[in-house]
Amino acid sequence: MPTPEPASRATLADVAARTGVAISTVSRALTRPERVNAATRERIAAAAAELGYTPNAAARALGSGRTRSIALLVSDVTNPFYFDIIRGAQQELGPAGYTPLLLDTEESEELEEAMLRRLRASYDGAIIAASRLTDRRLAELARTVPLVAINRQTRGVPSVFIDTPAGVEQVLEHLVSHGHRRVAYAAGPPTSWPNERRWRTFVAASERLGVAVSRVGPFEPRQSQGAAAADAVINTGATACLAFNDLLAIGMLRRFAERGVRVPDDLSVVGCDDIFGADFCHPPLTTITAPIAQAGRVAVSMLLAQLAGGASRRGVRLPTHLTIRASSGPAPGG
Structure with a gap:
């Protein structure tokens, strides 16, 4: 029988023609081998090897109902917070035989839902x-x-919750111990549940703790928003501030330096997440340290348990802690 041109990718039809069986039989033999007798299965496997046939994701989905892909949605792929989420997820997905399908939702709830629905045939489950x-x-x-869901607690939705609120309490206790009595919060996006x-x-x-607090924002969780956040905090008269995330805090540090506000002598700054680079900025950033990569790993293990039809945990809480660096210190005059 004719052999396909070497430059052409072998198809199920090519394997079927080589073995003299139906295309549906070839598909079953390669995706659900237990449903094909041993002799036929071996003949099909040998022909597929000779032709260099490799099933693509669509073919696997048609034959088994599974794509072996997991959609991984992040709200901003440029945010270092998500780097560790992605890395942790891949550490679990690879050994399990799954491939991540990375989707950037650009801080948009409409885009997030549209991607999940439009690409439904391309993934088995989503994080x-x-x-x-x-x-x-x-x-x-x-x-x-x-x-x-990671960093979200919603009834009926399995979740991995990074407990940054507990870290917020540690932040205020730390600042109060240094004599701060007026503290500002630079808020993140209004659609952010953790915010x-x-x-x-x-x-x-x-x-x-007897502290006067004020809130400024909302701000997008990006360094570029740090200047506006810093200016707003200065106007509150606070001697310390907590930023929604480290990117915003790092942008604030730059703005304070531009305006001659000394950190921490004039104003203490605290971030959240302890992303890569939080200890490289000037001064190194005091921040809430979160087990970000672990959140990715735990989320994958929970999702794979769902897909396997076994018992899956409905919610996991991961603790955080305050990491004290040079950006926080005694209140002015304290």
């Missing part, structure tokens, strides 16, 4: 880091798509 969807829309998706939880904890802890 959503820092979802911007409302609780209702996220819960609706979880009823139709196997998924795990509101941090602010609520910030307020509750301030009442317990």
Whole structure:
């Protein structure tokens, strides 16, 4: 029988022609071999090897109902916070035989939902880091798509929660111990679930500790927003501030230097996440250290348990802690 040209990619039809069986039989033999008798299966495997046939994701999906791909959605792929999420997820996905499908939702809840629905045939399940969807829309998706949310707690949605609110309490206790009595919070995006939880904890802890607090923002969680955030904090009269994330805090440090505000002599600055580079800036950033890569690994293990039909944890809480560096210190005149 004719052999396909070497430059052509072998297809199921080529393997079927070589072995004299139906295309559907070839598909079953390569994707669900237990449904084909041993002799036929061996003949098909040998022909596939001779022809250099390799099934693509679409073919696997048609034959087995599985793509062996996991959608990994992040709200800003340029944010170093997500680097460790991606790395941790890949550490679990690779050995399990899955490939990550990385999607940047650009801080948009509309784009996030559209990607999940439009690409549904391309992935078996999804991990959503820092979802911007409302609780209702996220819960609706979880009823139709196997998924795990990172940094989000929504009823009916399996989640990995990085407990930064507990870190916020540590921040205020640290600042109060240095004599600070007026502290500002530079808020993140209004659609960010962790942002509101941090602010609520910030307020509750301030009442317990007798601290006057103010809120500025919202700001996009990017270094470029740091100048506006720094200027707003100066106007509050606060002697210390907590930024929504490290990128915003690092941008604030640059602006304070431009304006001649000495950190921490005039004003203490604290970030959140402890991303790569937080200890390289000037001064090195005091921040809430989060187990980011671990969150990626745990989310994958929870999702794979769902896909396997076994028992899966509905929620996992990962603790955080405060890492003290040179950007925080005694209050002015303290």
